[in-house]
Amino acid sequence: MTRGASPGLDRREFLATAAAANAAFVLGFWLPPRGAKAAENVTNVGGAVWYEDPAVPEVNAWIVIEPDDTVTIRIAQTELGQGVWTSNAMIVCEELQCDWRKVRPQYASANRDAREMAPAWTLNVMGNGGTDPKGGGEPAFGTRARPGGQGIPDSLYRRMRTNAASSVKDGRYYLQLAGAEARERLLLAAAELWSVPVAELTAKDSVITHSGSGRTTTYGAIAERAAQTPHPHPEAITIKSPDQWTLMGTEQKNFDVPMKVTGETIYGIDVRLPGMKWAAVRACPVYGGSVKSYDFESVRGLPGVRSAMQFPIPDPALTRGRVFSGGVAVLADTWHQAKTALERMPIEWQIPAQNAAFNTANMRAALVAALDAPGRVRVNHGDVDAVFAGADRIIEATYSTPYLPRARMEPGNATVLVTDDRVDIWIGDQGPQETRFSAAEITGIPEENVYLHMCHLGGGFGRNGNGPQAEQALMIANAHRGVPIHLLWTREEDFIGTTYRAMGVARLKAVLGDDGFPAALEVRTGMQQDGFGPEASFDVVSRYYVPNYRFSNHTTSFHVPVGTRRGVGQAAHEFYRESFIDELARAAGQDPYLYRRELIARTGLPWKDDMIQALDLAAEMSGWGTPLPQGMARAIALEERGGETGGSATISAMVHTVSVSRDGRVKLERVDVAHDAGFGLVNPLSVKKQIEGQITWFYNDAMHQACTVEEGRIVENNFHLFPLSRIDEDPPEINVRFFPTNHWLIGMGHDRGTSVQSAIGDAVFQITGKRFRDLPYRAHDLSWG
Amino acid sequence: MAFEVRVNGTQYSVDADPGTPLLWVIRDVIGLTGTKFSCGIGQCGACTVHLDGQPVRSCILPVAAAAGKSIATIEGVSRDGNHPIQRAWKELDAPQCGYCQSGMIMSALALLAKNPNPTDADIDREVTNACRCSSYHRVRQAIHRAAELMKPEAGAQA
Numbered sequence: 001m002t003r004g005a006s007p008g009l010d011r012r013e014f015l016a017t018a019a020a021a022n023a024a025f026v027l028g029f030w031l032p033p034r035g036a037k038a039a040e041n042v043t044n045v046g047g048a049v050w051y052e053d054p055a056v057p058e059v060n061a062w063i064v065i066e067p068d069d070t071v072t073i074r075i076a077q078t079e080l081g082q083g084v085w086t087s088n089a090m091i092v093c094e095e096l097q098c099d100w101r102k103v104r105p106q107y108a109s110a111n112r113d114a115r116e117m118a119p120a121w122t123l124n125v126m127g128n129g130g131t132d133p134k135g136g137g138e139p140a141f142g143t144r145a146r147p148g149g150q151g152i153p154d155s156l157y158r159r160m161r162t163n164a165a166s167s168v169k170d171g172r173y174y175l176q177l178a179g180a181e182a183r184e185r186l187l188l189a190a191a192e193l194w195s196v197p198v199a200e201l202t203a204k205d206s207v208i209t210h211s212g213s214g215r216t217t218t219y220g221a222i223a224e225r226a227a228q229t230p231h232p233h234p235e236a237i238t239i240k241s242p243d244q245w246t247l248m249g250t251e252q253k254n255f256d257v258p259m260k261v262t263g264e265t266i267y268g269i270d271v272r273l274p275g276m277k278w279a280a281v282r283a284c285p286v287y288g289g290s291v292k293s294y295d296f297e298s299v300r301g302l303p304g305v306r307s308a309m310q311f312p313i314p315d316p317a318l319t320r321g322r323v324f325s326g327g328v329a330v331l332a333d334t335w336h337q338a339k340t341a342l343e344r345m346p347i348e349w350q351i352p353a354q355n356a357a358f359n360t361a362n363m364r365a366a367l368v369a370a371l372d373a374p375g376r377v378r379v380n381h382g383d384v385d386a387v388f389a390g391a392d393r394i395i396e397a398t399y400s401t402p403y404l405p406r407a408r409m410e411p412g413n414a415t416v417l418v419t420d421d422r423v424d425i426w427i428g429d430q431g432p433q434e435t436r437f438s439a440a441e442i443t444g445i446p447e448e449n450v451y452l453h454m455c456h457l458g459g460g461f462g463r464n465g466n467g468p469q470a471e472q473a474l475m476i477a478n479a480h481r482g483v484p485i486h487l488l489w490t491r492e493e494d495f496i497g498t499t500y501r502a503m504g505v506a507r508l509k510a511v512l513g514d515d516g517f518p519a520a521l522e523v524r525t526g527m528q529q530d531g532f533g534p535e536a537s538f539d540v541v542s543r544y545y546v547p548n549y550r551f552s553n554h555t556t557s558f559h560v561p562v563g564t565r566r567g568v569g570q571a572a573h574e575f576y577r578e579s580f581i582d583e584l585a586r587a588a589g590q591d592p593y594l595y596r597r598e599l600i601a602r603t604g605l606p607w608k609d610d611m612i613q614a615l616d617l618a619a620e621m622s623g624w625g626t627p628l629p630q631g632m633a634r635a636i637a638l639e640e641r642g643g644e645t646g647g648s649a650t651i652s653a654m655v656h657t658v659s660v661s662r663d664g665r666v667k668l669e670r671v672d673v674a675h676d677a678g679f680g681l682v683n684p685l686s687v688k689k690q691i692e693g694q695i696t697w698f699y700n701d702a703m704h705q706a707c708t709v710e711e712g713r714i715v716e717n718n719f720h721l722f723p724l725s726r727i728d729e730d731p732p733e734i735n736v737r738f739f740p741t742n743h744w745l746i747g748m749g750h751d752r753g754t755s756v757q758s759a760i761g762d763a764v765f766q767i768t769g770k771r772f773r774d775l776p777y778r779a780h781d782l783s784w785g
Numbered sequence: 786m787a788f789e790v791r792v793n794g795t796q797y798s799v800d801a802d803p804g805t806p807l808l809w810v811i812r813d814v815i816g817l818t819g820t821k822f823s824c825g826i827g828q829c830g831a832c833t834v835h836l837d838g839q840p841v842r843s844c845i846l847p848v849a850a851a852a853g854k855s856i857a858t859i860e861g862v863s864r865d866g867n868h869p870i871q872r873a874w875k876e877l878d879a880p881q882c883g884y885c886q887s888g889m890i891m892s893a894l895a896l897l898a899k900n901p902n903p904t905d906a907d908i909d910r911e912v913t914n915a916c917r918c919s920s921y922h923r924v925r926q927a928i929h930r931a932a933e934l935m936k937p938e939a940g941a942q943a
Binding site for chain 2: 079080081082083253254256257258260261262263264265266267269270272303334335336406407408409410411456457458459460461488490491685689692693694695696697700718719720724725726727728729730731732734
C-alpha cells in the first residue's frame with residue numbers, strides 16, 4: 001500500500017480552512033460540539049485518555065458504570081509516571097467493591113470543575129488528622145485556594161493539581177467517599193427494585209447479592225437506576241480504615257503501562273487536529289527580555305511557512321509571579337518547517353541590562369555576601385552566640401547547589417483552539433485549573449467555556465516547571481482564532497521555558513561538646529527570594545538534637561524564574577544538613593549511623609522512634625560495619641518530611657554503598673532503603689518504582705547536573721551540556737523494606753533519595769580523604785591513590 | 786522531494802525536504818506518533834527506530850538517508866502489544882511516564898537481536914537511552930526477562 005503525504009495547503013486554502021474550522025470539524029478523532037454550552041463531546045480513539053461525556057448516566061462525578069460492568073473511574077490528577085492513574089482508581093474501587101479487572105481510568109473534566117461544585121459530602125475531612133487511621137489524614141488544601149486571585153472554592157474536583165507528592169494524601173478520603181457513596185446507592189437501588197431491606201444486600205466484585213434469597217444482579221444492570229437514586233444520608237457515609245483494605249495495599253500493575261509499550265499513548269505532543277498549524281517559538285534567552293524586531297520577510301517563502309507573530313512576556317499574574325521572556329513564533333504546516341524558518345529568521349532582542357549582567361560567579365558572590373548580612377531568623381533557641389564565643393574550636397563548612405531545571409523528556413507543548421465563545425486546550429499539565437484560568441484571562445472567554453483535555457505527561461518533576469507553555473500557546477491561538485495551534489518547544493526552548501530550583505549556598509557552623517555531640521549549631525542558607533526554591537521550602541529544623549540552634553534565611557534577587565522542582569528546597573537542605581552531620585561525626589571520631597541515632601534519641605520529636613527504626617533497619621539491611629574492598633564505602637542518611645510535627649509524615653533512611661575508582665569514577669553500587677509505610681501504602685509497587693527512580697534522579701543531581709549563567713542566560717540548554725544519567729549509572733542493587741508506623745504518609749513522590757547527595761560526598765571522603773561541598777561532584781577531582 | 790520509505794512493512798511515498806529528519810516524517814507525514822521527540826540532537830534516544838535492523842536516532846537522520854530503506858518503529862514491534870519484549874516490560878511494570886520507552890524498547894530489541902543473552906555490561910553499553918524518571922532498574926530486569934521469553938524453548942511468539 002502506498003499512502004500519500006499530507007496535503008499541502010496554499011495560503012488561500014489555509015484561510016478557508018481556518019474559517020471552516022470555526023464552524024465545524026468533521027474529520028479526525030475530535031468532534032466539536034455545536035456550541036459552548038453543549039456537552040464536551042470529545043470522542044477518544046487509540047491512546048487518548050482525556051474526559052469524554054459518558055454514554056450512560058454517571059453514578060457520581062468520579063464513577064460511570066456501563067451495562068457490561070465496565071467501570072470508568074475519573075482521575076483528576078495527571079499521570080506522569082507516579083502511578084496516580086492506578087492508585088487513585090484503587091482508592092475508589094476499594095470502596096465501590098467493583099471488579100478491578102473491569103476498571104478503566106479516564107481523566108476528569110477540568111471544564112466541569114469550572115461549572116460544578118463539589119458534592120457536600122466530600123468537603124469535610126474524615127477523622128482527626130494525621131494520626132487517626134479511620135480518617136482522611138491531613139490534606140494540604142485546607143484553604144482551598146485556587147489560581148487567579150480568589151479562584152473557585154470547592155469546585156467539583158477541588159484540587160486538580162499534581163504537586164507536592166500529594167495526590168494520594170489529599171485525595172484519598174474523598175475518593176474513598178466517592179466509591180462508598182456510589183456503592184451505597186447501587187445497593188439502595190437494588191433494594192428498592194427487589195423491595196427488600198438494603199441491609200440484606202452485599203456487594204463484591206460488581207455483583208450485588210441478597211442474603212436471604214441468593215438473588216443477584218450486577219452493577220452494570222443496576223447502575224442506571226442507581227444514577228437516579230439519591231443518597232438519603234450522604235453525611236453518614238463512612239470509609240474503610242486501613243485494616244479493612246483489601247485492594248489498597250496490594251501491588252497492582254499500572255493501567256497506563258500497556259499503552260506505553262506500544263507507542264499508543266497520546267501525550268500532549270501527539271495531539272493532531274484537522275487544519276492544525278504548528279508553532280515554533282523562540283523566547284528571549286535572557287529572562288525579562290523581549291523582541292525588539294524580527295525579519296519575517298526573510299523566511300516567508302520557505303516551505304510550509306504561514307505567518308509569524310511576536311508575543312510579550314506572559315503576564316506574571318498567570319505564571320505565579322515569575323517573569324519569563326517575550327518571544328516570537330513562526331507558524332507552519334509542520335513543526336520542522338516552523339522551526340527551520342525560525343532558526344533562519346533574524347531576531348533582535350530587547351534585553352534589560354541588569355539581567356544581562358548576571359553570571360554564575362557574581363551570583364554566587366552575592367549569595368555568599370547575603371550570608372554575612374542579617375537574614376530572616378526562622379528558628380532560634382538557646383544561645384548560639386554564647387557557645388560560639390566560648391569555644392576553642394568551631395567547625396564550619398559552606399556548601400552550594402546549582403540551578404537545576406526539571407528537563408522532563410517531553411518538551412513543553414500545548415495545542416489550543418480558540419473560537420469566539422470557547423477555548424479547547426490539549427495538554428499534559430500539572431495545574432489544569434491554573435491553565436484554565438490563564439485561558440480565560442488571555443482570551444476573555446470565561447473559564448466555564450474553557451475545555452482543557454488532559455493528556456498523560458512525559459515527565460513532571462514540579463508543577464510550575466511547565467513554565468509558560470500554555471500561556472504562549474494561548475496567546476498565539478488567540479491571535480489565530482479558528483485555527484488549532486500546536487506549540488512545541490525545542491529542547492533548548494524548554495530550558496528557557498522551565499523554572500529552576502534556585503541556586504543556593506549554606507554555611508553551617510557548630511561547636512561540639514565534650515561528648516562529641518553538637519553543643520551549638522548555626523545554619524545560614526542563601527538563595528534568591530520569591531520562589532519555591534530553598535527559601536520557601538522546608539525549614540532546616542534541626543531534627544537532630546542541638547541545645548543551642550539558630551537557622552536563618554538570607555536572600556538576594558536574581559532574574560532566573562525559580563519554582564518547585566522535584567525535591568523542592570528540601571533536596572538542597574537535606575544535602576546541607578546530612579553532609580554536615582557526617583562532617584561532625586567524623587570530627588568527633590564517631591560512627592555516622594550511631595551519631596545520627598543518638599542525636600535523634602536525644603530529641604523529644606513525636607516520631608523519633610520511627611526515625612531510629614529507619615536508621616536501624618537500613619543499617620542492618622546494608623551490613624553496616626562489615627568490611628568492604630578498598631575503594632568502596634558506605635554512607636547513611638535520614639530522609640523525613642513532617643517528622644517534627646506529630647501529624648502526617650514520611651520517614652526513610654538509606655545506606656548507599658559507593659565505589660570510587662582510582663581515576664575518580666563514582667558508582668552507586670547498592671542502596672538499602674528502609675521506608676515508612678504509615679498506616680498503609682495504596683500501591684506499594686508504585687512506591688517502589690518512585691523510590692528506585694528518585695535514587696537515580698538525585699544521583700544525577702549529585703554527580704552531574706548544573707546550569708550556569710553567563711551574560712544573563714542559562715548556558716547548559718541541551719543534554720550534551722546537561723548530562724542525564726543512563727542505565728549504566730543505575731545502582732545494580734536496590735533493596736526496599738517497608739516498616740509500619742502510626743501515621744498517615746505525607747507523600748513520597750519527590751523527596752526520597754535526597755540522601756544520595758550527602759552519601760556520595762561522605763563516601764568520597766572515606767575513600768579519597770577529600771571533602772567536596774559544591775555540587776555537582778563531577779566538577780571535582782575525585783581520583784585517589 | 787518524494788522519497789520511498791518502508792515503515793513497519795508498509796511502503797510510503799513521502800514528500801519532504803531532503804534534510805527533514807526521519808523522526809518528523811514518521812510522526813507528521815506518516816502519522817506514527819509512538820516515536821518521540823525530546824532533544825533533537827541525537828543525545829537522548831527517545832526517537833530511536835530501526836533502519837535496516839540497526840538502531841538509529843531518527844531526530845538527526847535526514848529522510849534522504851533513509852530513502853529506500855526499511856524502518857521499524859515501536860508500532861511495528863507487534864500487532865497486539867504482546868511481543869516478548871512488551872510482555873517483559875509489562876511484567877516488570879517498567880515504564881513510569883513512558884515517554885522514553887518507545888526508544889528504550891527499540892534499543893533493547895536491537896541489542897537482543899544481535900545478542901540473545903546480554904550481560905549487564907552489554908546492556909550498559911548498548912542501551913544508552915535517557916529516562917528522566919530513571920526507570921532503568923526495571924528496564925534492565927525487563928531486558929533480561931525479554932531475553933528469556935524470546936528463547937525458542939520459552940515458546941515465545943516470534
